[in-house]
Amino acid sequence: MANPMRMLRTLCLGMAMATAVGTAPAQALEYxxxxxxxxxxxxxxxxxxxxxxxxxxxxxxxxxxxxxxxxxxxxxxxxxxxxxxxxxxxxxxxxxxxxxxxxxxxxxxxxxxxxxxxxxxxxxxxxxxPLMLAVRPDLPADDAAGLLALAKREPGLLNIASGGAGSTSHMAAELFMSVTGTRMTHVPYKGGGPATQAVAAGEVDVAFLDLGVAAPLAAAGRIRAIGVTGSEHSPLLPGVPPIASSGVPQFQSTxxxxxxxxxxxxxxxxxxxxxxxxxxxxxxxxxxxxxxxxxxxxxxxxxxxxxxxxxxxxxxxxxxxxxxxxxxx
Structure with missing residues (x-):
C-alpha cells in the first residue's frame, strides 16, 4: 500500500513545480x-x-x-x-x-x-x-604630450579640477597621473559644470570634463580641448585626437x-x-x-x-x- 504522506509530498511537489513553470511567463505578461x-x-x-x-x-x-x-x-x-x-x-x-x-x-x-x-x-x-581633456586657453600645451611635458617639468604645480572626489573625472585624472608618472594637484568641485567654469576662468589649469557640458565652451574658445578619453575621435570634437594616440597609449577612461x-x-x-x-x-x-x-x-x-x-x-x-x-x- 502506498505511503499517504509520500503521496501527499509528491502531489505538493508537483503542484509547486507547475506553479513555478507557470509563474515566469505570467510575470512577463503581467509586467x-x-x-x-x-x-x-x-x-x-x-x-x-x-x-x-x-x-x-x-x-x-x-x-x-x-x-x-x-x-x-x-x-x-x-x-x-x-x-x-x-x-x-x-x-x-x-x-x-x-x-x-x-x-x-x-x-x-x-x-x-x-x-x-x-x-x-x-x-x-x-x-x-568619453571625457574631454581640456586646459585653460593660455596654458602652453596643445596636446596630451605637451601637457605631460609641463607636468613632468614642475611636479605638483599644475592644478587639475574634477566634478568631485570619487567622480569619473577625478578617477580619470588619477589614472592619467598613474600611467604617466606625473603629479598634479587635485581640486574637486561640486559637479562637472563648476569644474568646467573653473577651467574657463583660469582658476585651474586642466580637467577631464563631460563632453556635452564642455564642448560649447571649447567651440567658443573659452577652454581648449587637447584630447578625448575614448578610443576614437568624438563627433563633437572631430579635430581632437584620443589621448591614447597622442602620447599616452595606455590611457582610456569613459x-x-x-x-x-x-x-x-x-x-x-x-x-x-x-x-x-x-x-x-x-x-x-x-x-x-x-x-x-x-x-x-x-x-x-x-x-x-x-x-x-x-x-x-x-x-x-x-x-x-x-x-x-x-x-x-
Whole structure:
C-alpha cells in the first residue's frame, strides 16, 4: 500500500513545480501594470539626468506605463544607489547609475550601506561618454604630450579640477597621473559644470570634463580641448585626437551609464526591461538627441553588463589601491 504522506509530498511537489513553470511567463505578461520609478543619484539638469529623462520618455510608450525619474543626489551618487539597493525586487524600481557608483565607489568609500554585486542585478549598459581633456586657453600645451611635458617639468604645480572626489573625472585624472608618472594637484568641485567654469576662468589649469557640458565652451574658445578619453575621435570634437594616440597609449577612461534593479527581481521582468531599453535606444529621435550630447549609445544584454561591471571594478580597484585613495561617503 502506498505511503499517504509520500503521496501527499509528491502531489505538493508537483503542484509547486507547475506553479513555478507557470509563474515566469505570467510575470512577463503581467509586467508592468503600474508606474515605474527610475532613480538617478544626481541632481536635475546634468548629463545623467538628461539621459534618464530621455530614456524614460521612450520607455513610457514601450512599456505602456509611466516611467517616473526620481532624483536622489548626494555622496557622489551613492545615496540614490543605496535607495535602489533596498527597494522591493519587483521591477518597479530601476536605477540609472554611472560607473562611479557601480564600479568605483565600493573601492573608494568605507562604510557604504550596500554591496553592488550582491544587492543589485544588471539590466543593460545604456551608454558611454568619453571625457574631454581640456586646459585653460593660455596654458602652453596643445596636446596630451605637451601637457605631460609641463607636468613632468614642475611636479605638483599644475592644478587639475574634477566634478568631485570619487567622480569619473577625478578617477580619470588619477589614472592619467598613474600611467604617466606625473603629479598634479587635485581640486574637486561640486559637479562637472563648476569644474568646467573653473577651467574657463583660469582658476585651474586642466580637467577631464563631460563632453556635452564642455564642448560649447571649447567651440567658443573659452577652454581648449587637447584630447578625448575614448578610443576614437568624438563627433563633437572631430579635430581632437584620443589621448591614447597622442602620447599616452595606455590611457582610456569613459563615463559609463547602466540600468540596474534590486537583486532578486524575477528574470522575466529583467529580460522585459532589457528588451525595452534596447528598443528605446534604437529610436532615431532619441539617438539624435543623445548623440549631440557626446553619448555613445549601447543597449547591452544583462549578461554583458554583468561582465562589464566585473572588469571595470577590477580595473578601478587597482588604480585606487595604487594611488592610496580613500574617502568618506
Amino acid at each position: 508592468p501594470n503600474r508606474p515605474i520609478k527610475l532613480i538617478v543619484g544626481w541632481s536635475p539638469g546634468g548629463a545623467t539626468d538628461l539621459l534618464a529623462r530621455t530614456l524614460a520618455t521612450e520607455l513610457n510608450g514601450l512599456l505602456q506605463q509611466p516611467v517616473v525619474v526620481e532624483n536622489r543626489p548626494g555622496a557622489n551618487g551613492t545615496i540614490g544607489h543605496a535607495q535602489a539597493a533596498n527597494a522591493p525586487a519587483d521591477g518597479y524600481t530601476l536605477l540609472l547609475a554611472t560607473n562611479s557608483t557601480y564600479a568605483i565607489a565600493e573601492h573608494l568609500y568605507r562604510g557604504l550601506s550596500y554591496r553592488h554585486q550582491t544587492d543589485l542585478a544588471p539590466v543593460s549598459l545604456v551608454a558611454s561618454s 563615463t559609463n551609464l547602466a540600468v540596474f534593479v534590486p537583486a532578486g527581481t524575477p528574470q522575466p521582468v529583467v529580460a522585459r526591461l532589457a528588451e525595452a531599453i534596447r528598443a528605446a535606444l534604437a529610436a532615431p529621435a532619441l539617438r539624435d538627441k543623445l548623440s549631440r550630447q557626446g553619448l555613445v549609445l549601447i543597449g547591452s544584454t544583462p549578461q554583458a553588463l554583468g561582465q562589464s561591471v566585473q572588469a571595470e571594478s577590477a580595473q578601478w580597484a587597482e588604480v585606487i589601491r595604487e594611488r592610496g585613495i580613500a574617502l568618506e561617503p
